[in-house]
Amino acid sequence: MSSKNTVLPVGFDASDAHLTLDGHDLVALGREHGTPLFVFSERQLRHNASSFLAGARAGHDRARVFYASKACSNRRVLEIFHEEGLDIEVNSGGELYKAQRAGYAPRQIVFNGVAKSAVEIDLAIALDIQAINVDAVYELHRIGERARAAGGKARVSLRLVPGIAGGATPGIQTGSATSKFGMTQDEFAEALAWLKTAGDAVDVVGIHLHIGSQVDDTEAYLRSVSFAAEQAERVQQELGAALSHVNLGGGYPIDYSHQPTGSNELGQYAAARKAEAMVRDVAGAARKLIGTGVELLFEPGRAMVGDTAVLLTTIESCRQRGGHPWIYLDAGYNLMIDAAAVRWYYHMVNASRADASYTDMGKMADFRVVGPLCDSADCFFDVEGEYLFKKIMSRLPDLTPAQQEELRGDIIRLPATRRLPAATIPGDIVALLDVGAYTLEEMFQYCGRQRAAAVLLTAEGEVAPMLARDENADLVSQER
Template identity: 35%
Template sequence: MFVNDCLNINEKGHLTIGGCDTVELAKEYGTPLYVLDENTIRTTCRSYVESFKKFYNGNGMPLYASKALSCKELCRIANEEHLGLDVVSGGEIYTAQQAGFPMEKTHFHGNNKTAAEIEFALNAGVGTFVVDNLYELELLNEIAGKLVKKAKISFRIKPGVDAHTHNFIRTGQIDSKFGFALETGEAFEAVKKALEYENVNLAELHCHIGSQIFDIDPFVTAAEIMMDFIGKIKDELGVTISNLNLGGGFGIMYVNSDEPVPYENYMEKVSVAVKAKAAEHNVPVPYIFIEPGRSIVGEAGITLYTVGGIKEIPNIRTYVSVDGGMTDNIRYALYQSDYTVVNASHADKEATQTVTVAGKCCESGDLVQEHTQVAPVTVGDTLAVLSTGAYNYSMASNYNRIPRPAIVMVNNGKSRVIVKRESYEDIVRNDI
């Protein structure tokens, strides 16, 4: 019935998540409110870990892409479930550090790491730097030398694969701000350059072809291209690359028409391709990394709102205003992303009313979803937007000086706050 398995309907007709009544959660913690189901998160983490055991003999590790949702509790869960961590900024490194995450299990991404971030990461003991360009390679080598450290590096490669997704989230093609291109010879020249530097150790190649992908074939093609490149490096430079990071981008279900691929199917097909190419090029099967983020937390999360004003414009649309909006979910404004909206107060009723869910910001584009079907709505109802665990809190803002919501974790009927709601005092904390 729902896109999320952790959701249900109780005897009151209310939507539940992880055994908790969402209407009661809204009363207890206030709205807007992000809610995550811990069991769903941990189950997905374990499925990835098990897939490595099954298809790679344990010769690999999933890295949680913390840009999807970075907070201390998610770092702790990732560590407890034997995942590494993909970080993309000094702030994400600091969060992991404060959570006690083992830094040797982190990969540091980014197309424009600052000198300060690089130095901080080196001193923090970050495991692998995913180098994006020659300027960064030179800068990293220089800073590592000054600190008398040797940085383990990976090169982000553009394999030129069309991921069949939104233009803004396709990152594997040649026209991308990320990485080194294969077609132009840029990637091979970068490898040769890295071998000349004393303070870096090239141990890995990385690619990422996009996000919210439902087709396995692009992943297989990218893996084959990357293995061919590993073969070329061995044949022409006599260097064996021991690690291969195939990125993330696995699609999830936002609406019932979405058809995500079971993650185990992806791992199986890609492992066949990797092993075949390793044999073809007479190289060892590399240690494999992947970077799931959205698929770990996306479907595990929902956002709760309280309905305020309802404005019916005859023969045009009905606006249902909520107490959140683009400050806690910018994805509709950016990508026109589809979401499932449920009247959590009347989840047992048929969705017969067509509404546009509008946010409270002073911005005409502040919409959460347009022309969506919900059970008839009245002022004071609790609305739930499903599959908001990824890229909602992490992209939230204080536009209009609106405080960011709290995040509550639920598990088998119990709830706890893992990120506190911001106060007005938090808003002005850095003002002078």
């Protein structure tokens, strides 16, 4: 049987044995620079930034895109996005420092966070950034006090709870009152009352919301626009102040699943629509409901960087167990914490035998894939979910097969095995796709593992360093 089993993204080619990205042989790159190795594409970074900005502006000509730098705050990424005309969202004094170092002006910066320190608040006030997004009434009081003490005024935007639970998994839903973020309607009323009587050192310049991450649901965004329109109206009426912006947050999805169109597999990791098309509709709805008297802000992170990088990892060992071949990679959850923390799906291609992966299904086999860490949870299947499902099944013997299947889908987030060429052996290099978001800054050195290096495939066809691999000295450099 000869057919394509998954969809390869733009920029990749599997017509020869070795997988290539932007014309570079990924196996050769892995050998030259060592693995594990993150490989970023400048072409894709620029494409994502310019198409999202164009989509937002097509819907609302005063739209601005504040890249959520927590997704990846490597200097080269920040500089490329700056050149493409993006602004920036930061979540700490550290990210503020990185944003400034990459050339962003204060009015290009919004500052989020649920527990900002006094030092961070003072810095944001002193710089007079676009807005401090205020997360709680307590924080509003604190910002007011610090601005008054400094003899200045703080530009703030009020983060509200829209009551909309977007996001692929509970851990990344941020728009409901059961999450830890933002102000509910009662808290909002309290904030407005305080602003009217004691808020002289605070300028309310905007409102803000963010419903979650990997939100593959344009309807949820449209509901958040209606919510934002009502709340913006309320602030303007109660405070008599004209807002300068409405911030609709980020959360736009990418397709991690790489399944052929029409497949329902891995639905929560898929994206039915492109982020730039979704944001055009959302911005257009905001133009109608809120108007163009205010700027419209977006804060995408994942959709800007997620599909701009692959992680190259070498198979170091193998065995046969439980009826399946198992392979052991040199990359574990210390390089991509979401693989363990929220059982995130990263698609795999055997970069050393790419033509087999993409053209000849008859020679494929199903592998259990695990990482190198001394921890059973360091695997690319859902070990906790598989255990829980078995346990629940033993207590519910009367479920029909259909009910069992439904429950399995609810509990187990990841496929038990990965389909790779049957000839896959130690020494092969596997590429994990879409690892650009929420990886580089979340790496850690558990089990004495060096954090991985990263390189950038430049628009000029060169391979430029982005991040050096740890050395053994880095494993002990902070110890005293």
